[in-house]
Amino acid sequence: MRVPVPAQVPSLLKSLRIRWPGEKLYVVLDDFCPPKHPNVRAWAAANDIELVFLPACGSWPDWIESEFAALRYFALDGTDHCSHGERNAAVGTYVRWRKARAEPKTSFAPDSPVRTWTEYPVKAA
Numbered sequence: 830m831r832v833p834v835p836a837q838v839p840s841l842l843k844s845l846r847i848r849w850p851g852e853k854l855y856v857v858l859d860d861f862c863p864p865k866h867p868n869v870r871a872w873a874a875a876n877d878i879e880l881v882f883l884p885a886c887g888s889w890p891d892w893i894e895s896e897f898a899a900l901r902y903f904a905l906d907g908t909d910h911c912s913h914g915e916r917n918a919a920v921g922t923y924v925r926w927r928k929a930r931a932e933p934k935t936s937f938a939p940d941s942p943v944r945t946w947t948e949y950p951v952k953a954a
Contacts, residue, residue: 839869846876854878899927 845854856873858880865882873880904923910916 842869842873842876842878846878852877855881857881857883859883896927900924 842856845856854877856878859882870880900920900923904919905916908916908919910919
């Protein structure tokens with residue numbers, strides 16, 4: 830049964846569902862509000878998409894945060910760019926350098942005790 834798509838459902842979720850029809854999808858999200866809308870959650874559940882939200886103020890499990898930190902550290906800290914174009918060029922240079930050396934992330938905190946938990950705390954903060 831095809832469930833109508835409410836206006837609040839982000840286009841990313843729609844395109845993921847189209848790209849992988851019939852498969853259970855897990856989408857990891859930050860603590861941003863729009864995907865928490867009841868219509869979005871209902872549509873995702875009806876379409877076999879599980880929305881997994883990272884904890885608020887918990888940037889450590891969000892891999893993109895480490896990329897932004899590196900960008901800030903290597904391309905922006907301690908600089909005084911004369912124009913937006915100059916700053917954008919510095920950011921672009923770093924992104925191209927990083928992309929040429931990027932490898933898939935296959936393991937995150939492999940020695941963390943969190944990986945051994947079988948029951949998670951009721952409130953994690």
